Amino acid sequence: METSAAQHLLADVNAKQPDLIQHFVQVVQAGDLSHAYLFSGSAGDGKLAVAKVTTMALFCLHPTKEGFPCGACNECLRIANDEHPDVLVIEPDGQSIKIEQVRALKREFSKSAVEGNQKVFIIDAADTMTVGAANSLLKVIEEPLATVTAFLLTTNYHHILPTIRSRTQLVEFPQIKQEALQRYLAEHNLSKTEIKLALQITKSTTELDQLIADQWLSKMKQQIEGWFTWISKDDVRAFPFVQTNLMPLIGDRFSQNVTVTMMCLIFQDVFNVKFRERTPEQLAFGDIYDLLKSTANQLSDYQIVSMINDILATAQLQRVNVGFQGILEVLTLKCLQSITSK
Known part of the structure; x- marks a missing residue:
């Protein structure tokens, strides 16, 4: 009803x-x-x-x-x-x-x-x-x-x-207290991992409402995990994935910023699994813990930090008149290069 x-x-x-x-x-x-x-x-x-x-x-x-x-x-x-x-x-x-x-x-x-x-x-x-x-x-x-x-x-x-x-x-x-925000998101049928991810992105209820509208967060989370899967396998299919799967969900500057934040969070999870031994419950993308752990095991600290820095640098590119799809495609190529490098 x-x-x-x-x-x-x-x-x-x-x-x-x-x-x-x-x-x-x-x-x-x-x-x-x-x-x-x-x-x-x-x-x-x-x-x-x-x-x-x-x-x-x-x-x-x-x-x-x-x-x-x-x-x-x-x-x-x-x-x-x-x-x-x-x-x-x-x-x-x-x-x-x-x-x-x-x-x-x-x-x-x-x-x-x-x-x-x-x-x-x-x-x-x-x-x-x-x-x-x-x-x-x-x-x-x-x-x-x-x-x-x-x-x-x-x-x-x-x-x-x-x-x-x-x-x-x-x-x-x-x-608004953290517990109240968690209850608010739970009432909108978000899973525990989606709630944790949402609250790592923002504490603003106005922005949280934007995230959960039309199940956008759930849809983008799934696509970011798909993109990361190809990256972790050093598979060039990560490149066309940007146009076919990510871009249809990105319509404004807010969704652009959140996309970059989610990419950063997923590689921060890799870092936290490798160096801080975090459990799935402590991660933004704990649903794919096994993939995060296997990726952490195959990458050096230099490779992980290099990819996080590349993602953070996209924020500077957004300030100039550069198409966002192009920004993500260049980022994807850099991540693939970092995966390949030893």
């Missing part, structure tokens, strides 16, 4: 910020929600999810006895899908939130609620508001209505006008 957007939000917020959402659900249940909040934290730490789930708790038709939204009623579903007439989410139009967007918000919230008494607006990336937009919003916050609640979300607290900061309740989001 397909997970709804509301259920995804609930899972997301419970994985990333369980304590904060517990607090806000209790605040809603007690009827003590303030008129304006400023959520400040790092990218991908669950700010939008907390704002939306809190809003769902405010509107939910069938909340749990603890006050959590059911995630299944019409109100919850519409809020999660940005379809509720009394809940407005504003995001940057291009690089910034413009004054026209805030003026439209003001017009909308000068009206009575369409379906009930309560209205909510959420401004994501509030630090990108132009000066005009920020000043226009200030007038809304300076004269709050009891029936309106605002959530402003930012990754750069100091870029918010001091006058806005002083009129909102600041909520600083804590860094």
